[in-house]
Amino acid sequence: MKVIAFKRELQGTGASRRLRNAGQTPAIVYGGTEAPVNLALDHNALYHALKKEAFHSSILDLEIDGKSQPVLLRDFQVHAYKQLVLHVDFQRVDATQAIHVKVPLHFVNAEVSPAVKLSAGIISHVMTDLEISCLPTNLPAHIEVDLSGLEVGHSIHLADVKLPNGVTAVSQENLTLATAAIPAGKVEAEAPAAAPAADADKK
The missing domain is CATH 2.40.240.10 (Ribosomal Protein L25; Chain P)
Structure with a gap:
């Protein structure tokens, strides 16, 4: 640009x-x-x-x-x-010197993940960008995060993401990028329905 x-x-x-x-x-x-x-x-x-x-x-x-x-x-x-x-x-920018820069995270395939498709869960994006280190010629426009395997109660971490060649994350921590959970209202609605069945088992 x-x-x-x-x-x-x-x-x-x-x-x-x-x-x-x-x-x-x-x-x-x-x-x-x-x-x-x-x-x-x-x-x-x-x-x-x-x-x-x-x-x-x-x-x-x-x-x-x-x-x-x-x-x-x-x-x-x-x-x-x-x-x-x-x-x-x-x-x-010096083409021979590594740069530190934040690039946006693009989350893809949420709609086909077990969390959404099977459990009607909600996926929360914990992070929206990631600070990386690379040579200027290797700078990606964004980092893609694949959510297709995400299940309810689980998270996607930095270690689960394949970074482009020549790109490393500045943070040494295994950062949480996204999580999946059942909406609170849905959990509360399902809980009373399970109670009569439990009472029936006691009789």
């Missing part, structure tokens, strides 16, 4: 306010062997880009004055109640 930016010379609160009033967002790019550079981006284009999942977990092509460089989105601030992006941070 391409991001077009322009160098900005003026800094400070007043300069940033004027920039935002002009429909632009102040930003910075840092990292690598070069010095940090203050930037300005078109606010509307940035606002819509931030709504895309891939913008947060992909190598971006940052173009500054016609010259491109690979970067990662590292941070952004938004206004408390206005649809306004206040500031964005980008980090330069």
